[in-house]
Amino acid sequence: MVSDLFDRIKSDKGPLGKWADKAEGYYVFPKLEGPISNRMSFNGKPVVTWSINDYLGLANHPEVLKIDGEAAHEHGMAYPMGARMMSGHTKYHEQLEQECAEFVGKEASYLVNFGYQGMVSAIDALVSKDDIIVYDMDTHACIIDGVRLHAGKRFVYRHNDIESCEKNLKRATKMAEKTGGGILLVSEGVFGMRGEQGRLREIVALKEKYNFRLLVDDAHGFGTLGEGGRGTGFEQGVQDGIDVYFATFAKSMAGIGAFFAGDKDVVQYLQYNMRSQMFAKSLPMPMVKGALKRLDMIRTMPELKDELWDITNALQSGLREAGFDLGTTQTCITPVYLKGDIPEAMAMVHDLRENHGVFCSIVVYPVIPKGMIILRLIPTARHTLDDVSETITAFTAIREKLSNGTYKRIAEAIMTA
DSSP states (O other): OOOOHHHHHHHOOHHHHTTHHHHBTTTBSOOEESSSSSEEEETTEEEEEOOOOOTTSOTTOHHHHHHHHHHHHHHTTTOSOSOTTTTOOOHHHHHHHHHHHHHTTOSEEEEESOHHHHHHHHHHHHOOTTOEEEEETTOOHHHHHHHHTOSSOEEEEOTTOHHHHHHHHHHHHHHHHHHTOOEEEEEESBOTTTOOBOOHHHHHHGGGTSOOEEEEEOTTTTTTSSGGGOOHHHHTTOGGGOSEEEEESSSTTOSSOEEEEEOHHHHHHHHHHOHHHHTSOOOOHHHHHHHHHHHHHHHHOTHHHHHHHHHHHHHHHHHHHTTOBOTTOOSSOEEEEEEOOHHHHHHHHHHHHHHHOEEOEEEOTTTSOTTEEEEEEOOOTTOOHHHHHHHHHHHHHHHHHHHTTHHHHHHHHHHHO
8 A cells, every 4th residue: 555645744744843833933934134233133122143144244244235236236136047058157157266266275166056055966976886975974964965865885984083084084995996986085164063173184184094085165164264264274274185175155255155166177077067056047146246245355354354253252252251061162153052952942042032132043953962952153243242241141041040940841831731
């Protein structure tokens, strides 16, 4: 007997979906309103906003808004129509690719419409069934999904564990010797949940012992780390050892789009073999011209990065002094680790938003282990020291309620109502 496909969907909504009736519109799919800034409106109330990927505060910068508006007025949102290989190629796309490549110290680069889509497709294009993938277990979902498409063998190593990485490189080498394929190692420059830098220096050093190519997703490092914001590879002095470098415009540049950079022949291969771009509409002109302006501002306005780090250092040092566990973050990403279940987390975040005026992202199982809560803060150049002070005061208050069982009691009352 053939089952109705939707029977399973209706009975099992998934680990997050099962909370949809109580969470949707508030804890998930929330609606922040007003201009993108350090303070916005949520549920009709002003809140300090720590959940916007606008590291350098460019989203509503007057110069950015001017260029975005002029480009939209001149070209509309549809131009250029069609995929780039057929009819969607312009000199501005080429200019942006050239400037991105020069900025990150690579020979060439290739634009993609979205980071997630691009990473999935790039991994699929770079490896054949005979090749072996080695990757960090904490890499972003876009990398995991790209690896899942791989028809060949893959090995995963413990997060940022170089001994485990080398062990799996040995396994991959033995396998590749049998298949006749090569090895692609994938890491992040900055791990977006924990805020740790990938151990790129040690990984690149392993090239002296093993024959592999390195792909680095530097979505959170681009614009925030390294000389002039050139990324984690520059921060660690190993950019030349990264074979394929990836960064997105959706974080520091507060835009849409992304790019891969590397040797010209590798980039050209991606241009002609990445299915997600070959068969997708070209990146619209307002996004392209807007990205050119944002990249120029990163190059010429180092004070933006300085302001970001002033706030980051004040926030992280203040939270640590107040006794909060931030793990081992080495970047702007500020995870605050607490203990509790999902209902407690929901009660706590409701209190944080409604009574303390602080909005940050909440991370729970299955993204992290059961019994753990992460309140994830993303500082920006727009935040102020007053924002930092208010947030630390609020976090101190909610921690006390979490530890004395207040949120557990509230959650139990809600769940049984």
